[in-house]
Amino acid sequence: MDKKYTIKDIAKMAGVSKGTVDRVLHNRGKVSPTALEKINEVLNVINYEPNLIARNLKNTKVYRICVLMPDPEIDPYWYPCVNGIQDAITEFKAYSVIIETYFFNPESTKSFLTTNEKIIEKSPDAVLIAPLFHKETIEIIKQYDELEIIVNTFNNQVESSSIKSFVGQDLYKSGRVAASLMNLILDQGQIAIIHIDESVKNAVHMQEKEKGFRNYFEEKNLSDFSLTTLKLKYSNIDTKLPVFLEEHPDLKGIFITTSKAYQIASFLSSLKDRKIALIGYDLIEKNVNFLNQGLVHFLIHQNQKRQAYLGVSTLVDHFLFRKEIPETILLPIDIINVENASFYVS
Template sequence: MATLKEIAKRANVSIGTVDRVIHKRGNVSKLKENKIRKIIAELDYKPNLFAQQLQKNKKFTFGVLMPETDVKLGYWPMAMRGINKAISELWKQNIRVTYFHYDANSKESFQKISRIAIQNSIDGLLIAPGLYLDVIRDFVLHLEDNIPYVFFDSPVHGTKSLCDILQDAYNSGWLSAKLMHLLLPNPSEIAIITVQQKGNHLQNRAYGFIQYFQDKPDYKLHTFFPKVIESPMHDIDHLLDKIFQSRYKIDGIFTTNALAYKIVEYISENRPEKKYSLIGYDLTEKNKQYLKEGLIDFIINQKPEIQGYKGIYSLYRHIVLKEPVQSTVLMSLDIVTKENIAYYQEI
């Protein structure tokens, strides 16, 4: 690899003169500049931006704008583990992170916390959009051009994000329906638990699930919407009361987020006499426990740890190393079962 020293030697100038030409600082004659630039091209010299930043000892702070971490639900703490792992690896490169947590059920909370985030001295943003995409879209469209941002967990269409890190929501819903089809006899009735916000990735999963069964009329689908999707302890029991006290004869349940464990606990307490087929998302601690016990049939894992980890590295490569990054990073559609969970690893 070519070095400044080699270029200077060939051009018969000092290393400082070569550095001035590369960084366009002037005070170099046109004749010498042309000669140096010709040698740079011949040697295919690429400046070591990483080394330059280290020499400057500049610190970079990435803001993480994401929902409050509900330990019981368990999803967002997993994403934070991936983010923190990336930061621990990049600590010596002077990369730091500041978290800005908002209430995922409140537009006003996002607006307030996002204002606080941009008032801080941040070099880039990693954003988990949550449910209210119109508010988030308005926020990023008014961001300064010098603050690049990455979305993880779900995209926000119509924005200029540096990178979107996510799972294909529609196809994951379709896959879940295919698995449910394998579990249930014909005819059967299935409850779908999702959100009402249009365009949200959770709703797109439900849509994929429903589309799979469009040509299977013997399978009856019923969709239910919890009021508080990110804090289900307050609402899910009431919703399950509604599902099981209805006229429907439910055989299987598909939840589009990490609520599967809560459904297991409700059934164990209130409907223990029947086995229900159950499919959900994410390897939270309780979901893993009930999957191992055979009380959850399948978990589709969207790898929140890896999403958070890759989000930080996307900002790092773009902001610090000045390298191009992928505009979309898709997580694989991993089916985790009782039989394979012992061999399943994330980061």
């Protein structure tokens, strides 16, 4: 029961050499029926687990994993991912794995493509990509496929048979979660779905969330509510938002589909007379501040840090420990309010 058996043990028990046992274990053939039976008999009795440590020692190959993601200096949404990858680097630094991060400008498809070429030059064994640009992603995935480089994705889902794995969240469902919370805060009134983003790259993201949000209200037949959509950019919040608020005097709640809830909260904090419920995404510092002030009611945690970490660690587990790469990992949709926020920020 207790003992960890080795190939040598099995060989001795079956009365053969370890070479023969090895051939049986790996189906390498060249084994007589007699030997096969003897070894299988032993294998049926004991529970042999190859020692992963010894197996890996022999493998001197250094695996290279490249991560391609937006520059967090340009969009701070991505900072947690860097931490997640750093965690993975720390955890696996003692193994024969090299993990490298490459940033691209999230506003520029060209930057995405050129940074990508840099990675290809390094001829990695696998890449983890945040595939912000759908069309361009499909292109580069073809290249990786030809070079037999494994492609994992995170944060944004892109359908392709060449992609081994996706780590992310069910955005539609997260919209529903936001809706269910909004429905709890409010009895009736107008609700705005606000998309704040500098570019169109997140369009699919935001739309999925909106769909989920709207679907919840439709499904429940909540006719006391009316939903409106508003698209904003950072540069025009101060002009467009006041107009919108004036046009919608009965506005009771706002669902912000990006991590920019703080921009709305910041504006609303100057309005003393209106009480508007805010639900947004992501535990970035500014959002958490407004959560603590009571201006933001709920945040939905997308856990980018863990997304990035898992994206890398599944690859490492695959290379080092021959674990299967799960096709999709959907992280839970964490509901955050002022009371439990502290346990999630890290």
